[in-house]
Amino acid sequence: MSEEEKIPGGAKRRAKVVGLFSGGLDSLLSAHLMMDQGAEILLLHFLMPWQTVEEDGRDVTKRAEELGLPLEFIHLDRDYIAMLKDPPHGYGKNMNPCIDCHIFMFRRAGERMEEMGWDLVFTGEVVGERPMSQRKPILNLIEREAGLVGRLLRSLSAKLLTETVAEKEGLIERDKLLAIEGRSRKPQMELAEEYGISEYSSPAGGCLLTDPAFSKRVRESFEWGEDTPRHFKLLRLGRHFRLPGGAKVVVGRNQGENERISELAQVGDMLLDPVGVMGPTVLLGKEGGISENVETAASLCARYSDGSVDIDVQVRRKGEEGVEVVVGRQLESDVIENLRI
Numbered sequence: 038m039s040e041e042e043k044i045p046g047g048a049k050r051r052a053k054v055v056g057l058f059s060g061g062l063d064s065l066l067s068a069h070l071m072m073d074q075g076a077e078i079l080l081l082h083f084l085m086p087w088q089t090v091e092e093d094g095r096d097v098t099k100r101a102e103e104l105g106l107p108l109e110f111i112h113l114d115r116d117y118i119a120m121l122k123d124p125p126h127g128y129g130k131n132m133n134p135c136i137d138c139h140i141f142m143f144r145r146a147g148e149r150m151e152e153m154g155w156d157l158v159f160t161g162e163v164v165g166e167r168p169m170s171q172r173k174p175i176l177n178l179i180e181r182e183a184g185l186v187g188r189l190l191r192s193l194s195a196k197l198l199t200e201t202v203a204e205k206e207g208l209i210e211r212d213k214l215l216a217i218e219g220r221s222r223k224p225q226m227e228l229a230e231e232y233g234i235s236e237y238s239s240p241a242g243g244c245l246l247t248d249p250a251f252s253k254r255v256r257e258s259f260e261w262g263e264d265t266p267r268h269f270k271l272l273r274l275g276r277h278f279r280l281p282g283g284a285k286v287v288v289g290r291n292q293g294e295n296e297r298i299s300e301l302a303q304v305g306d307m308l309l310d311p312v313g314v315m316g317p318t319v320l321l322g323k324e325g326g327i328s329e330n331v332e333t334a335a336s337l338c339a340r341y342s343d344g345s346v347d348i349d350v351q352v353r354r355k356g357e358e359g360v361e362v363v364v365g366r367q368l369e370s371d372v373i374e375n376l377r378i
Contacts, residue, residue, distance in 0.1 A: 050208070051075055051076055051077050051208075052071075052074060052075075052076040052077070052156050052157070052203055052208035052209050053076065053077045053153070053154075053155035053156050054071055054076045054077070054078055054079075054155065054156060054157050054158070054159050054190070054203075055078075055079050055080075055081060055146055055149055055150045055153070055155055055157070055158050055159070056068055056071060056078060056079070056080050056081065056158070056159045056160065057080075057081055057082075057083070057142060057143070057146055057158070057159075057160045057161070058080035058081060058082050058097065058100075058101065058108065059082065059097065059161070060082070060096050060097035060099075060100040060101075060237070061161070061237060062161075062222070062225050062226075062229060062234070062237040063161030063162070063163060063166075063193060063225060064160070064161035065100060065104070065161075065229075065232075065234055065237055066161060066193060066225055066228055066229065066232070066234075067159055067160060067161035067191075067192045067193055068080065068104055068106060068161075069104075069232050069234075070192040070193070070213065070214065070215070071159055071192065072104070072106075073213055074209055074210060074213060076208075076209070077155075078106050078107075079106075079107055079108075079109065079149075079153070079155075080101050080104075080106050080107065080108045080109070081108075081109050081110075081111055081146055081149060082094070082097045082101075082108060082109070082110050082111070083110075083111050083112075083113055083142050083145070084110055084111065084112045084113060085113055085117075085244070085245070085269075086112075086113055086114055086117060086118055086266045086269035086270070087245065087266075087269040087270050087272060087273045089270075090110050094110060100237075109149075111145060111149075112266075113141070113142075114266050115265070115266065116141075117141060118264050118265075118266070118269070120134065120137055120138075120141055121134060121246075121255075122259055122264070124136070124137035124138075125137055126140075129169050129247065130247070131246060131247055131248065131249055131251075131252035132246045132251075132252035132255045132256060133169075133244055133246040133247045133252075134246070135167070135169045135170040136169065136170055136175060136178070136179060138170075138244075139170050139179045139183075140179050140182045140183050143158060143160075143179060143180075143183035143185055143189065144182075144183045144184060144185075146158045147183055147184055147185050147188070147189075150188070156188070156202075156203045156208055157188045157189065157190050157201055157202070157203045157209075158185055158188060158189050158190070159189075159190040159191070159192050160189070160190075160191055160192075161191075161192075161193060162176065162191045162193070162194065163191070163193050163194050163217050163218065163219075163225075164176065164191070164194040164197050164198070164217070164218045164219075165218050165219045165220065166219065166220055173197075173198070176191065176198065187199075187201055187202040188201060188202060188203070189201070190203065190204075190209065190214075192214050192215065193214075193215050193217045193225070194215065194216060194217050194218060195211065195214035195215065195216070196211065196214055196215065196216035197216050197218055215228075245273070251272065251273070253378065254272045254277055254378055255269075255272060257279070257378050258272060261279075261283060261285070263285070267301055267303070270297075270301055271287055271298070271301055271320070274287060274289065274290075274294045274297055274298055274301075275287045275288050275289045275290055275294050275298060275317070276288040276290065276341070276377070277377070277378040278337060278373075278376040278377055278378060279376060279378055280325060280330050280333055280334075280376065282325065282327070282329075282330065283325070284321060284322060284324065284325020284330045285321075285322055285325070286319060286320065286321050286325075286330075286333070286334050286337055286376075287319070287320040288317045288319050288337055288338070288341055289317040289318045289319070290317065290341075294317075294318075295317060295318035296318075298318050298319075298320050299318055299320075299355075301320075302320055302355045303323070303355065304355055304356035304357075305323035305354055305355065305356065305357075306320060306321065306322050306323050306354070306355050307320070307321040307322075307323065307326055307331065307334070307352055307353070307354055307355075308320060308321075308352075308353055308354075308355060309321065309331075309334055309335055309338045309350050309351065309352050309365075310338070310350065310351050311338055311339065311342040311343075311344065311348055311349070311350055311351075311365065312348065312349040312350060312351055312362065313344075313348065313349065314342050314343045314344040314348060315342065315343045316338060316339075316341060316342025316343060316344070316348075317338060317341045317342065319334050319335075319337060319338045321334040323354070331352060331363060332363065332366075333368075333376075335350040335352070335363045335364065335365035335366075336365050336366050336367070336368045337365075337368065337373070337376075338350045338365050339365030339366065339367055339368075340365075340367060340368050340373060342365075344365075346367065347364055347365060347366045347367060348364070348365050349362050349363075349364060349365070350362065350363055350364070350365040
């Protein structure tokens with residue numbers, strides 16, 4: 038066996054490990070610890086149904102490139118949304134199914150590990166850092182239900198947890214793993230200094246499903262059977278309104294959202310834009326295209342435009358030629374609030 042095939046401590050071969058990688062400090066440190074072990078590493082970053090590589094993958098891509106490690110993106114789509122509707126272990130304060138979300142992602146990471154014939158999955162989780170999903174009993178539950186017993190390494194807290202198979206076999210040196218515990222970030226920040234890490238995502242950031250306003254939109258969309266990845270991407274954008282007959286109206290808040298709303302519109306959906314003044318692009322689904330709904334959508338377009346009086350609004354169906362012009366009449370504030378989601 039060549040020296041290149043050995044890892045520190047004289048193990049017979051390099052460990053081959055798949056890591057969940059958010060780009061945040063804990064995941065960066067966990068990756069560094071695996072690099073110190075001499076392991077061959079593949080990083081996985083999960084994209085939520087409302088996320089895209091173009092909008093949400095730049096920072097994590099940069100962090101992986103700085104580490105010099107390969108990165109794969111995995112999109113969570115319809116199967117994830119089905120879990121989100123009825124998570125077996127329930128929600129947190131809002132629509133965040135933290136335990137089932139971890140199980141779902143770890144199971145997918147485990148499948149990728151098995152496909153490659155590799156040794157283990159590692160994460161940057163810290164015992165006790167998050168009250169819902171990182172208490173020891175919950176960490177053990179997640180490991181079992183993800184089908185990763187003995188093959189899931191939380192390297193920052195490994196010395197507080199049961200040895201993995203890779204540690205027992207000498208592929209991973211337990212002495213080089215850590216025993217961080219609790220919500221304080223001080224140990225991680227000190228370790229970051231040792232590794233020369235100066236840029237990382239704020240720990241205050243979090244999943245949109247913990248946000249009350251976004252959770253309200255998700256819950257309301259489920260009630261109306263709007264449960265595709267496209268619906269979730271729209272939930273992230275603009276102002277949302279539900280018309281009396283059930284049609285949804287999405288009103289852009291800036292040029293970037295206007296462009297994204299236009300991209301997400303499907304053939305037959307109606308797109309409305311103000312004529313002669315700056316303002317939002319408005320999406321009205323094809324199923325809501327009766328004249329009363331078009332008039333209300335045009336009024337919402339007028340309300341959030343730069344016009345101070347009734348304005349002309351052009352209406353076009355995506356995928357079709359021709360434009361209709363209707364009058365967008367200013368709506369009273371109480372009417373708008375009754376429609377707002």
